[in-house]
Amino acid sequence: MNENKTNINWYPGHMAKTMKQIAEDLKLVDIVIEILDARIPISSQNPQVHKIIQNKKKIIILNKEDLADSKESQKWITYFNKEGANVILCNANTGEGANKIVCEIEKMTKNENEKMAQKGRIGKITRAMIIGIPNVGKSSIINRISNKNSMKVANKPGVTVQKQWIRLSNNIELLDTPGVLWPKIESDGVGLNLAYTGTIKNNILYEEEIAYSLTKLLVTEYRNNLITRYSLNEEVVNKILENTKMEENEKIVEIMNYIGEKRGAILGGNRVDLEKVSKIILDDFRTGKLGRITLERVK
Ligand SMILES: Nc1nc2c(ncn2[C@@H]2O[C@H](COP(=O)(O)OP(=O)(O)O)[C@@H](O)[C@H]2O)c(=O)[nH]1
Ligand SMILES: [Mg+2]
Incomplete structure (x- = not known):
């Protein structure tokens, strides 16, 4: 949880390595939780994220909601809902919203689990991982969740690298290290948004x-x-x-x-x-x- 905060230098080799690591972790999970900054939901999203997570089930967390304009956050929820994502507003500092993650995952997996149960397969664990660019609050959210659920589960059979999982409920586990994506400064506007929020330390401006x-x-x-x-x-x-x-x-x-x-x-x-x-x-x-x-x- 102590991955570098602000000063990651994203060079192509690093991006490729990150991409590979996240792709490997993705194989282990059913659900991806993408953290965005509620003040700049688009600028804080890695534009390649769709490519990376492909058709995994997704939850979007609009974090730092305490700093964002509530009525605009509501519009963003509608916007991302239309894109097919489940959205949670979150303040990782107080933990508000973080408690909804489990409910949301349960809702998303209910149908599937019921179908499995009918076939006699019960007890499937749903696994999730958090991804997002630096400083959006990935570690804060993981800390929030793991304080309440200090029980950690490790070393799944079939998993070569030792992964730490945080148990969120009887049948939900969260990978304790987030996937750190790189911000993509596609335009001056995006660069400025990331600079205003302090998401990136801007050397140019x-x-x-x-x-x-x-x-x-x-x-x-x-x-x-x-x-x-x-x-x-x-x-x-x-x-x-x-x-x-x-x-x-x-x-x-x-x-x-x-x-x-x-x-x-x-x-x-x-x-x-x-x-x-x-x-x-x-x-x-x-x-x-x-x-x-x-x-x-x-x-
Ligand atoms: N106001 C506010 N600050 C937050 C919130 N979540 C995280 N932060 C702050 O944002 C900064 C980056 O958070 P961190 O969890 O380290 O982000 P990470 O780089 O994505 O792991 C820290 O100073 C946090 O205290 C939030 O919901 N509201
Ligand atoms: Mg962090």
Whole structure:
């Protein structure tokens, strides 16, 4: 459970190796539990995941739901349901939602188990594994589950490499190591989403650029969250945004300056410390102090 968090360098050889490992683990399980970040469900999904898991039964966990906009999360649930996945909203920090995993697996396997029982085959163990890109909360969820169910089962016959299984119920077991997928930065938008959430440490973009883009987005989609968090005067904000003499980017910087003034992020000569403001905005977003925010919308 101590796989590298953020700084995995995904090079093709590493991807191939990961793919192979996950493919091997997949042979041992009936159900795949894919963890996504509820704030960025698409950007936090490895686009090759369908290829990797093929037609295994799938549960999608929208994790960090405490940080996401509830009404958008509901839309995402509908979206993934339409794709045929069972969806669970989860906050791995409190464990909320994690308890639904067992129920969901039971629902999914009920028919099959009943059919087997009719043929006299009872006691089949359903096995599941967790997959997802770094930082979406795979380890937190596994920890949550294993604290409650400390009974571990090891060394299945026929399994050469020793696998640790966490027993979730009489007939459900979870592989205790997750499959770590790589994030795929297919577009600037995806790269930014992964940077805002701190999912990837972005070496290409400066923190100020990330904070600038996030502020721009928040000004449009979550203006009240900014106003509330930094006690901004709504009229002042609107005046800046409606100022026809300013370029779009100047307006955003002006909003950041305003936030800096409010937060006392001031350098000598009364200049606003934009580096500090950027850190404040990003940190407040990532820790939920800016409220529940979903960056990716169902189209
Ligand atoms: N707010 C919030 N933070 C979470 C949640 N789940 C995980 N985290 C945090 O996200 C970070 C990455 O979690 P981790 O379980 O290590 O992710 P992994 O890399 O997928 O195993 C940690 O700082 C966790 O505390 C959640 O549901 N809500
Ligand atoms: Mg982990």
